[in-house]
Amino acid sequence: MLPRAQPVDADAAQQQQHDETTARMNSIIHEIRTLYDANTPLFTKDAIRKVGEELERCRKDAVDGRSVTLQGINGVDYEVLVSLPPIQYTLSEEQHVGGSTWVIMYNSIEHLTTERNVRTFSPNTAYLPMIIATCTRRIKPHPEENELHASSTEELGKAFHEIEQKWKTSEYYDKLQAALATVKTPIVLDKVIGVALGPLIIRTLVNRRSIIQHALISAIESILLQRGVLSVSSGRYVQDPVYTQRDRDVLCSAGFTILDDPQAFLTLDDSSILVSINPDIPVKQIVADICRPSIIIWPRKYDSVYQPIFFEGG
Ligand SMILES: C[S@@+](CC[C@H](N)C(=O)[O-])C[C@H]1O[C@@H](n2cnc3c(N)ncnc32)[C@H](O)[C@@H]1O
Structure with missing residues (x-):
């Protein structure tokens, strides 16, 4: 005789699975916290370089469902599937998707332990x-009183120049000069690196805020060159995956070298000056793990330590 079928309690099974996953998650969070408290770095140049190589492969050959190998803070390699975005966003007028399709998502310790x-x-x-993801970042322009529009690269270049010149007559520029007038460093520096300074233009709307942050890089370079703090062979570099070709063209004409993620972090070293304003990746945590730039300019407040809008692969 067949045994009588037991009634399956679907709710109880679901609850059990939920409890098991919660216990697993809490145990992983505890393990990550313990590793971090024992000074295990989240970001090393070697690990960043390897993820950069995987990113390059994704960019060159953008297929859906690519498998990449990424290393955990526990030293274990994981195979992760990187997918194309599941839906196409319909963007409203004031939103903007940047240049890169594939980006590195840098996870802060807060993200990993929440x-x-x-x-x-x-x-x-x-x-x-670090995870490789397809980028669906949306950026809203800051509302401005006097909106300035540019419809070509030439117009944007002109707007960049005008905004930079006007800023150089402002009290902020005087304050910058005063602040840099006494800076001394034990070694001669050789580069100024700007990370996450934003796009120069959002659709046709000129992004003054971002232009001024780029002008800040040029100003720091010329003031510290004059003072001999920077070597004559120094360069200025910027990295933001949101740059479009138009941003890149204008920035190149203005003397910047554009770095693709993660080259800024690989280039950054003790003879660098770093400027990073309101990044939406944990720049402070990355820098704390990889080097000690001689001069850092960033806001006192914390970086955004939780993830921006992304579709995550895997
Ligand atoms: C909140 S916006 C700030 C933009 C500008 N600094 C400002 O103050 O308006 C954050 C910026 O971080 C940039 N970002 C995100 N990931 C980055 C990365 N891996 N390297 C450099 N910039 C990145 C975004 O593209 C975006 O432009």
Whole structure:
């Protein structure tokens, strides 16, 4: 005789799975916190370089469902699937998607050690300080009183120049000069690196804020060159995956070298000056792990340590 079928309690089974995943997640979070407290770095140049190489492969050959190998803070390699965005965003007028399709998502310690939604939690990505994702970042321009529009690269270049010149007559520029007048460094520096300074233009709207941040890089370079703090062979470099070809063309004409993520972090060293204003990646945590730039200019407040809008691969 067949045994009588047991009634399946679907709710109880679901609850059990939920409890098991929660316990697993909390144990992983505890393990990551312990590793971090024992000074295990989240970001090393070697690990950043390897993720950069995987990113390059994704960019060159953008197929859906590519498998990449990424290392966790626990030293274990994980195979992660990188997918194309599941839906196409319909952008409203004031939103903007930047240049790069594939980006490195840098996960802060806060992100890695915060409880996540149990339904989307994956032990396969839970340990990863860096993930490759398809970018669907949206940036809203800051509302301005006197909006300035540019419809060609030439117009944008002209606007860049005018905004820079006007800023150089402002009290802020005087304050910058005064602040840099006494700076001394034990070694001669050889580069100024700007990270996450934003796009120069959003659709046709000129982004003054970003232009001034780029002008700040040029100003720091020329003031410190005159004072001999920077060597005559120094350069100025900028990295922001949101740059479009138009941004790149204008920045190149203005003497900047554009770095593709993660080259800014690989180039950054003790003889660098770093400027990073309101990045939406944990720049402070990355820099703390990889080097000690001689001069750092960044806001006192914390970086955004939780992720911006992305579709995550895997
Ligand atoms: C909140 S916006 C700030 C932009 C500008 N600094 C400002 O103050 O308006 C954050 C910027 O971080 C940039 N960003 C994100 N990931 C980055 C990366 N890996 N390297 C450099 N910049 C990055 C974004 O593209 C965006 O332009």
